[in-house]
C-alpha cells in the first residue's frame with residue numbers, strides 16, 4: 001500500500017435489546033465513545049460511512065446523523081452488501097483516505113432487531129426471498145438456518161466431526177464472552193448445555209446459533225499523518241482481501257461446489273495475507289464471522305490455519321482459545337457477543353484493535369501484534385478479510 | 392405430501408415469464424431446465440438469461456427424475472408451509488447441472504445416507520399448484 005491508514009478510535013454499546021431507544025440514539029452513543037477514544041472532535045469528521053438503513057429511510061440516515069451532530073462531512077455513503085457491509089464501510093473510508101480526498105472518516109452502524117422488516121418475514125410466506133426462488137426457496141422458508149444446517153450435516157459426513165465438536169466452539173466463545181463487557185451472553189455454558197438446547201435444524205441447536213440483537217458501534221479511521229499526531233496507539237490496516245464465489249447461498253446452479261469449504265473465504269484471506277506481506281501463521285489473534293457454530297470450524301480451515309477437518313482436533317486441544325496457537329473470537333464471537341448483523345464487523349474490528357493495543361483485559365493475547373478480521377455475506381459466499389497490525 | 396398448512400402462499404414469481412413453464416411442468420410431472428440455443432449450455436434453476444453467454448435465446452429441456460442426496464437436515468423450526476418436523480434434502484441432480492433442496496417423503500432420518508440415490512416425485516399442494524419433493528429409492 002502506498003500510504004497507510006490507521007484505526008485510531010473505537011466505541012460501542014453493549015449488545016442486547018433496546019426497545020425504548022432509537023437507532024440514532026444508539027449510534028450517537030457509540031460515535032461519541034469512538035471520538036473520545038480517538039481524541040478528536042466531531043468537527044474533524046470529513047467522511048461518514050455507515051451500514052444499511054434498516055428503517056427504510058432511503059439513504060437519509062447519515063443526513064439525520066449530521067443534523068443531530070451538527071457536522072458537515074465532505075463525503076458520506078450508506079453501504080449495503082449483506083453481512084460484509086460494515087467491513088466495506090471501513091474499506092471505503094480507507095480508500096478515500098488513501099486517495100488523499102480526506103484525512104479522517106467515521107464508520108458506524110446501528111441496528112435494532114425490531115426495525116428489521118425481513119426478520120419478521122422469517123416466519124411468514126415471504127421469509128426466504130433472499131434464497132434462490134426455484135431450487136431453495138419453496139422448502140427452506142426459515143431464513144438462513146436450513147442452509148447452514150445442510151452445510152453442517154455435510155461437514156460431519158466429510159470430516160467425521162460430531163455435534164459435540166460444534167458445541168466445543170460455542171463453549172469456547174461463551175467462555176471468552178464472560179470477560180467482554182460488550183457481550184450479550186455472559187452465563188457460562190457447557191457442551192452438555194449446547195447438546196441439550198432446543199433443536200432448530202439438525203445438527204444446529206439453539207446454542208449453536210447467533211442471536212439477532214440490537215447494537216451500535218463506531219470506528220474512527222485516519223491517515224497515517226493524522227494518526228501519528230493524535231493517537232498514541234494507532235492500529236494500521238495492513239492487508240485487505242475480498243472474494244465472491246458466484247453463489248448467493250447454497251450453490252444451486254452447479255454440483256461441483258463445496259458447502260463445507262468456501263473458496264471465497266480462502267481467496268479473500270489469501271489476498272489479505274499477500275497485500276499484508278505476511279504468512280497465515282503470523283496472525284496472533286482473529287475474529288471470524290460465524291453465525292452458527294459449524295462455521296467456527298470451516299472458516300479457520302478455509303483461511304489456512306488448519307487442514308480440512310483439522311479444526312476438530314484443534315478444538316479438542318484448545319488451539320483456538322486465548323492461550324492457544326491461534327486465538328479466535330476472543331470477544332465471544334457472533335454466538336456469545338450477540339449478532340446485530342450489519343454492525344457485527346465493527347464489533348469484530350474493535351475486538352482486534354483492543355487486542356493489538358493490549359487493552360483486551362482478561363482475554364488479552366500476550367504480545368499480539370497482528371490481527372485478522374473476517375466477515376461474510378450469503379452463506380460464506382462473499383468474504384472479506386482485513387489484516388490489522390501495530391507497526 | 393400430507394402436512395401442508397392451508398392458505399399458504401408459494402413463491403411469488405409464479406407468473407414470471409422466465410420460470411412459469413417450470414411450475415407448469417410440475418403440474419404435468421415433468422422437471423424442466425433450460426438450454427441456450429446459442430452456446431448449448433444447459434442450466435438449472437431456470438432463469439431469464441444463459442449464465443454462460445448471457446444470451447436469452449433459450450429453450451426448455453426435460454431432466455430425469457434422478458439425483459443423489461448431497462446433505463440433509465431435520466427442520467424443527469415452525470414455518471408457514473409445513474408441519475414440523477420434516478426432512479429437507481439437498482440433492483445433486485443426476486445431470487450434474489444443479490442442486491435442489493426439497494422435502495423428503497417416505498423415509499425416516501435414520502434411513503438417510505449421504506450419497507444415496509433419490510428420485511423426484513410430485514405433489515399437488517393446491518388446486519392449481521404442484522411442487523416437487525424427493526423420495527428414497529427402495
Ligand SMILES: [Zn+2]
Nearest residue numbers: 427430441444
Ligand atoms: Zn449461452
